[in-house]
Amino acid sequence: MSDFLEITCKSSGKVRRFSVGTEASFALQLINQKLDSVDPSALYIEAIKQGEEPISFGPNSVLIDYGDGWKLQTVTRQGSHRQKAMEEFPTAIKPASGDVHSATDVHLDLLEPPLQDESRPITSEPVSDVESQSLEKLDFTDTFKTDVTRKQVFNSRDELIRWARDLGKSIGMVREQVANNESPPQQQQTILQLPHQFLEIYCKCSGKVRRFSVGTEASFALQLINKKLGHGVPSALYIEAIKEGEEPITFGPNSVLIDYGDGWKLETVTNEGSEIQNEYDYKELPDIIEPARDDVQSATDLEFHLTDLPLQDENMPVTSEPISDIESQSLRKLDFTDAFTTDVVFNCRDELVTWARDVGRSVGMVVIIKKSEFGASGRSSRIFLACERFGKRREYKVPFKKKTSATRRRVSKRCDCPFLLRGIKMPKDDQWRVKVECGYHNHPLERHLQGSSVAGKLTPEEKDIVIQLLRQGVKAKEILKVLKERDERNESTVRTIYNAQAKLRHEEMSATSQMGYEEMATTSQLGYEEMDAVSHLRHEEMSAVSQCNSS
């Protein structure tokens, strides 16, 4: 009994020791580094126990001890031992309860019960809609609330700590080193031996259930599941959480698998009958799983670098719903408090806005003015800058018309992003300071801002250029090229140019009409109705000219 874990390396036959809390990717890399060149390298780590389905650790998951009889070992590139071992195991793992693949319930049946009341759910509240796919999902207030009616009174301080820690682990919280020297080492050892959580994913393709440790990324799980499939079996496209009567929750490739609680099951989605076939194309994991950074020593030594941002994979479709991609980048990685924290005094409001937008652009986000007040209603001047995905999708008074072939409801990018800067006007002159109210996002940031309705807009200078070039008869594609060459950060699309062209045409037409209207009004005795009729004719004439030009 000790505060470390032992991993048997199948290639070398040696046992390596790691402290509890070590990331799987780190352990794997170190094990592989110590291998002889002839030994096949390890692919990943798994927990095994006779008669049990192994539990695979994703590269970013934290190594833990699953308790009595469970051992950790590497899985090698060849996987021959593994195959053999697998054959001895039952082909299909029966879920502990008929309808639940929730890690919680299975866990209670298979392993020693934790300290708390068995019937008490120890997971977060089930997520039932898109809106709750925000930070609320990371709110475990209810989970940690003890029920007075159950008379959940702890007999000692240590028992309370044990309960809290176990609950924490059950929802995927990394074990915290409590700053307390009074706790005897034995206590900690006991805690570490307690069984931990894992997740079960039902593989539709094979009909089998696969187990993964909490903290495993969806892409890792998916690839492993697909690797275990036989030839001719359709492979899984992605993983989703399902519950009867609820909208499924899709896991993006970089999201971390979590248990949504009572009634929610995890399962794969296959090609067959899938409307979004090929939409998610999980990238192939390398044969050897490596940490994101070569020098990762622990999960906590990450530094903030503007140039080293955790940007989303380009292949990942941009959706309006963050869904489970909230987990794809940890809150720490999405926290830009440092980037926006400054003592600079801006000489005017616009200077502050420009600075914030520039910083935003450099980190892959679009900063918009959420609200600005110029001392109206006796208030002091202030400005709030937010992420373009702030707030929720607007509800409109006029209900959407029935879906026709010509119209389709558009998706909103809003996801209630909490990012917020506050600009405060100083009493002296028009000087402004900025304060970070909330520096983090609840959604992944994009490598490219193209497609953003804000970032894609033309600046006044760009508008002038576009108009000038359009008048010279330059093609839209060429104009776009000019804009991109002029400013590599330009995020416009060819559609932006077409829209500008349409606007220009409309404006010129209106101007011509107006000129003619005024001309007529001053030189003729025509009444309003007659003038409107002539104006209408002129409009048609212009349309005809326009058509001739375009053809």
Place this chain on the structure above:
DNA sequence: CATGGCATCCTAAAGGGCTT
């Protein structure tokens, strides 16, 4: 495939009211 029309409706930005 490039271009463009049309209808729809999303968005930014600002003002203002109510409450704490």
Place this chain on the structure above:
DNA sequence: AAGCCCTTTAGGATGCCATG
């Protein structure tokens, strides 16, 4: 004073389709 919510309006992005 600050937080929250609602409203309004102009501008323009977007989905779908047609045309050459």
